[in-house]
Amino acid sequence: MSEQTICTDTIKLNIGPHHPATHGVFRLETELDGEVVVNSRPILGYLHRGIEKIAENLTYNQIIPYFDRLDYLSGFLNEYPFVSAVERLMGIEVPKKAQYLRVLMMELNRIAAHLVNIGAQGLDLASMTSMVYCMREREYLLELFVAVSGSRMTFNWMRVGGVKSDLPEGFLSRVDRFIHYLKDRMPEYASLMQDNEIFQARTKGIGILRPDHALELGCSGPLLRGSGVARDIRMDEPYEVYDELEFKVITHDECDSFARYMVRYDEISQSIRIIEQILSKIPDGDIMAKVPKVIKPPEGDIYSRVEAPIGELGVYLSSDGKNKPHRMKIRAPSFSNIRAVPDMIKGLQVPDVIATFASVAPTMGEADR
Amino acid sequence: MGKGIVEMGLKESRTLDPAISDGKGSVFLTSVDWLIAWGRKNSLWPLTFATACCAFEMIHAWMPRYDFDRLGSFFRPTPRQCDVMIVAGTITKKMAEPTRLLYDQIPHPKWVLAMGACACSGGPFIDSYSVVKGVDKVIPVDVYIPGCPPRPEALQFGMTQLQKKIMATKRNLGRNHV
């Protein structure tokens, strides 16, 4: 027999920009050998709306609505870093009650976003029922958001110096009821997802991201905590009233898709714990600080961040003393996290690419801005 | 880039052919037309096409509380098997070409719902350098649903309007898209 080897070609497969599992419009150009990914290249920008440029031509209060549309799953959490950047630049002290309200809504919003993300992880593994159950609970949450802000997703509720409106009557008891309801539902998700053997077989050991590599790439959020790095801005650099609240930073050391799922799942319980404390702690008082009619922060650069469901969401604000920002930059966690995807999926099969991408759970509105 | 998109959209003529829709037809053919239009209106399968915020309102519309499966529509991931394209979210200039491609891949009786302010007109991003100012610059739109994002109820209203439109234009049986 002569020394002849069979040469097989690789094929190029475009996953996206329209694909059921790309969480929006994202394109992953993969090079496949059979079904194994040899090489991949993320292509971004299909939802690039130029928010940073738009913001340069708007006054500070006009910019807030654009933040709701960044990571549309967690509007409250997106508004916060911007208003807090302006507040810190102007030296405004936010009243205690407003701080508590902000944290309450942010944690409720975190639950809503995590519900979507864990549900989507089930959906991408073809377990549609888990997604439906998660969205069912989210519907109750959206009702709470409507009661507070008047909108289901794009809230525009936070203001420089406080919040737009107080909680409606009976809101806290509704939150209380919801939390009890959600606690009963958590085992349901567990039985559909992490206790299911196929789910475990599909996610355990898949999409490994080593902690040192994650730090090198600037990853954050559940992606980092799923790699065993205990980094949570709420704990490391407490903003608002997080230093008065007790909670645990969830980490899992397995570095795989399953660990990232479990981080999200456990963080829902931690958020519930935080909300329970807030419910008993909300003080009386104002919801707005004294803020000038026209917001003109003094000159200077500032960076303010928040622990968003995806990771560290930051706002860099450069003011030149006028009523419009000189430059505003959004540090998007999805943007940095997507950089880790090509390294994570190398050598995996196409279905694992989907499972891994679902566990990174980027929101393209935020990655592309 | 932008101009090309505008021209692409204008190629599509949306006028109804008067010869077809004169309303004079035999009793039998009219009934058949009614039946086909009835089938189409009651089985609107949307494409899983979503770009931005409206996507989640769209997903919620198919979830337990609103459950558009009642109306007989469920998502198909491939454009070949779809009837209606719900453009949920901002269409950027980079996304315009794929959007047009997806629309072209849908076989003939096809309809487009522009969901949300962005898809209708560009919405809050109308001043942006990278956003198409309304998806109708790229593909023809049948029903516009305003809102930012529209609630699922609004989407349902849009769907019923589309059903009405299908019944009203039953004589041309989807030939309005050439």
Add this chain to the structure above:
Amino acid sequence: MIGYILENYIYFLVVTGVAIGMFLFVTVVALMFTLVERKLLGWMQQRLGPMEVGPWGLLQPIADAIKLLGKGDVMPKLADKFFYTYSPIISFAPAFIVFSLIPIASYTRVIDGQAVVSQVVSSGSSIGILLITAIMSVSVVGILIGGWSSGNKFSLLGAVRSAAQEISYEVPKTIAILCIVMMAGSMNLSIIGGVQRVWFIIPQFLGFIIFVIASLAEVFRIPFDLAEGESELVAGYNVEFAGIRFVFFFFAEYTYLFVTGALVTVLFLSGGHMPEFLGFLNFKIYGTYAVSSAFWFIAKSMLVAVGIIWFSRSMPRVRADQLMNGAWKVLLPLSLVNVIYTAVIVLNKPLHQLFVYTLAGK
């Protein structure tokens, strides 16, 4: 030939009538399953499922069918026209042929070691189960060339996956069937249904599990729907098929769902024979038990098919290599163990007669 037809015109009329009736039955069953699946899925997910079209959405499948038949035709630029055109038919035709082999409304009793089969709608083939196994595996050829000829990478991947999957799961499935044939001593589906003194699901429980899992893989239901893989391969092998071509694939899928239910019924649930304790429902019309056995047969098959839908819809999907491991490393050894176990039963006469009405000559 024509003379022969003219002489036997009544016979031909009956055959044609039965054929058309069967076709309608297949159509109705396939359409109905789409509705059943959506309704069931809705109830599982605290939704209602189709409601607006007709009472409780009962006309939904009809609306879907009308729409799909009236859909424009598409020929992708990169498609291989010949194969693209015929692959849906290659996929669907076996499903229909298989249907004709299924002993709906046949009633069998073993009297003095002789199987007395009274059948109304059944081909009565003496190698029925072998034929079904052979013909069912032709469908995947349709899927394979359909996926390849579409000229789409997603459909190509789906098609290749489906071929690998079908070939692997054929083996444990056939061995599970072999065990049943050993127990019953016949390949005639009517007789297999009739000789079960105890439903074979009890002595052949392992075989039942293997058969159901392998069948799930063969009909591409969710834990094994890799060929379609909605979230990864968009729609898999049928990604480029529109309108009536898609309908054929769709029909084949749902027909096979019913066929799987029917096979489970025949092989493990005693076919059209009612449970013993419900003997009073076993009514005789014109000398046969046709109506009662048809009723029981269809009821059992539906129940099994609905069970499959229910089972599959709460599961995530497995990966291709896990699927292969499952077939070759788990199911195949288990089914071989099952063959030995069955042989022990069959050779032990008293034990065998506990489960089976033995046929003469055994």
Add this chain to the structure above:
Amino acid sequence: MSEIIELIKEKIVVEVEEMPKGEPGLKIRVDNDKLINTLKSLRGIGYNYMTMLTAKCTDDSFDAVYLLDDWTHKRRIWVYTEVNVDNPSIPSITPSWLAADYLEREVYDMFGIEFEGHPNLTRILTPEGFNQYPLRKEFKETD
């Protein structure tokens, strides 16, 4: 705080500037040619997390802005460097610090600042064929 300033001044000759009152970070300004060394030695003394990289227009030039975090000591540092507007080009940190990969591509896309030594400096967010730099102050939409 002061000992860090000493440490930094000792290792790298830079000027330390004031930040606004609300900003806890330390701000240093370096020249283009010292940028890479500065960033590397900052990484060596614990600022091992690149939080942000961006640019901003000043009156007649650009500033490239790096924000580094040191999570073990809970401190952060800003590194500013001036970019010439006529020849917007600074060295790239990507070969030794992967976190900067996409961030540098974004800055290139938005401001047209070229990062020498970047392995794949292409536009990342704007559509193909787009040849303007939208975040520059003089940018006007042309269609």
